[in-house]
Amino acid sequence: MYRILTKVFLTPNICRMEVEAPRLAKAARPGQFLIVRAEEKSERIPLTISDYDAAKGTVTIVTQMIGASSKEICAYEPGEAFADVVGPLGVPSDFIGMSPEELASQHFVFIAGGVGTAPVYPQVKWLHEHGAKTDVIIGARNRDLLIYVDEFRKVCDNLHICTDDGSEGFKGVGTAMLEKLVAEGAEFTRVVAIGPMIMMKFATLTAKKLGLPITVSLNSLMVDGTGMCGACRVTVGGKTRFVCVEGPEFDGYLVDFDEAMRRQTMYKAEEQHENEVFVVEPHVCKIGRG
């Protein structure tokens, strides 16, 4: 069993939890993900790893309540335990393999959208610790939905906040911010975009326009996460790849985003039924909301 130590709602429907998983915490690297199964009858849900602490034996997960399963996960309280937390899954970010000289010559710009902001954090933290320069662009609909702002201030060189309604920072989307920064003379060497599939698609189009390489992190459907089911298959560079074992990060230029988005809707009809059958009482915790 995997005990929950802390729980904070970062927004009314995004929840951060620190969970005991010693083996996983020791092995986790930036770019990887994990799978949670809340209890016996739950689905196996892939979630990003937002932080890990090998010494404490914990991992941090950030979950957005979308369907029955994510609501169920967010209804767990500290002291309770998930039936299963398995990982780390997928391949770590490729910059892990860079030499210190290479890292020192890099200037990464991250575009983080919505709940996708959370998995950007361990990447930026790692790069910061290893001497690479990073800019982070966080995008959200409005200021209340921004997450990880304080955390990023500590680990990135420049933080840029964008809101659709202009309630905080730049009024507009993250890709517009990227174009603005480049126009103002920023010399980035690589873009990393993590967020909703549609955001990553447009981030890739922008990166292409700017002539910058881009890495995206795909959040496909999956069951086992070890290459067994093939539910997560996606076309990259004309070839079928499995996100769970060959990803989740791919060269954005090569990803067939339209197919990837369509495949995300595979069980929509069945999930709607689930949502009607299983009503999880929304639990709104006020701790830590400031």
Add this chain to the structure above:
Amino acid sequence: MAERIPRVPVREQDPRVRATNFDEVCYGYNEEEALLEASRCLNCKNPRCVTACPVGIKIPSFIERVAAGDFAGAAAKIAEDSSLPAICGRVCPQEPQCEGSCVLGVRFEPVAIGKLERFVADWNRENGAKGALSAVPSNGHKVAVIGSGPAGLACAADLAKLGYEVTVFEALHKAGGVLQYGIPEFRLPKEKVVAAEIDAVKSLGVKFETDVVVGRTVTVDSLFDEDGFDAVFIGSGAGLPKFMGIPGENLNGVFSANEFLTRNNLMKAYREDYHTPIHTGKKVVVVGGGNVAMDAARTALRLGAETTIVYRRTEKELPARAEEVHHAHEEGVEFSMLTNPVEILGDERGWVKGIRCIRMELGEPDESGRRSPVPVPGSEFDIETDSVIMSLGTCPNPLISKTTGGLDTNRKGCIVADEAGATTREGVFAGGDAVTGAATVILAMGAGRKAAAAIDNYIKNR
């Protein structure tokens, strides 16, 4: 000569009824039927059935005990060689193995060895006896077993009986491997049979750690260096699904048999109280002809879909067990033989609407001796369907081989191991589908047993 007793037929659920539920198809023998069937065994001096059994169960000896009404004694006899009798009695391909070599089968029908094994195992479980299984004192050596499928379970059980402290690491959340995710409830009940036999292995002192993906959560190296294991057995199976590489395979509604069966078996999508979604639509086409294809087709049928199996050779060449093909027919699965898909057709929303196939005919025999199918030019036709399930076999998962130095694989990605299970890396042994590619439960168990003996030998002579 007295009239010979015919092979005792086994009672089964009515095909029309069972096509709508996931309860076990076969009821198995009762005591009376088992006694009668056991009396047919000739108790040969040189029992060919034992030689034909990959784990060498002393078949005439256990059947002799059944015939005498000593069911506990029969169970103890089987337990000397197999730790999973209720499973093997159900899913072993007895036809080419023990029953296929039964002397009676030359002129009459062979003894129903599989059904008798199942009877003994079920009787033993239901009557509270545990056969010869109990923990033995530790010899102080630790062995890690990767994968809790048939190979891993057999290896772990044999090592535990020799006094080794065995930990089995399983990537999924339930132990059993293919017995959990692959074989459906209607052929192999999960709680009653699989969980019970795994509990029996646990009672030998074997520890199970689920949610550990070797190659990610831990590595073979860390099992030696950090966890202090003396040897490692890799029984990770052949988990990667194959696809055909034809257009339309990534349309919504195309699934690997692995995904479809895992959702239904491990994740219990067929049960209303589980949250797992599964998609069939009204019509399902299953591509392939093995046992997994039969399992997928019969599962889709039970979920309410009109189901057709598409296979490129004839029914005679189907690699599935005759019993499974027969059951699929009885339940109403359609068979479209000499048919090969060339493209999956999608609608404007990207969902499957049909599958384009070409008629095949059998040509010259290939290297395996089977007549290879060749397409009939211009014979393309479309089958309307809502889902396509690809059941074309699997290959070994590269997660372990890629993260373990000194472990050689062949060009198919299978781990290279000798007859006893020793790999190219010292202290690392392997067996089952990870070595052979997709095969059967019992062959994997046989490999697990051999490797256990080799591991014992290795540790003793280090």
